[in-house]
Amino acid sequence: MHEIGLAEAILEAVQKRAAGRPVARARIRAGALLRIVEPSMDQAFQLVTEGTVAEGAAIDMIVTPARLTCRACGHDGSTLDPLAVCPTCGDGDVAVTGGDELVLESIEIGESPDVPGNPGGDRGDPSRSA
Structure with missing residues (x-):
């Protein structure tokens, strides 16, 4: 399960x-x-985030395709299959490029009842005391 290693790398970026x-x-x-x-990946992320600022956080994943170019017929397109054959002619002599990226696109910060330096907490409630 290589997702554990990927989840650890994602967690490191999230924490930063x-x-x-x-x-x-x-x-x-x-x-x-x-x-x-x-x-x-969901399971791995939940496992590696235990005890961190991301504990209990959801992870949303968008899968991006690779580019496929057929050397036999010249077809150029995209694929989600790492073992793809040309969809036009069925030939297996294809060049597959891209599709190997892993990017942290965004994080959503949750509410915190205690924000250092802000006795009002995360919502700025002036009636709250430290």
């Missing part, structure tokens, strides 16, 4: 962006050639 604030959600873009299984 969060700067100690609680994280509610992370959105990643993953290339099809990484062959990430979404339920496995």
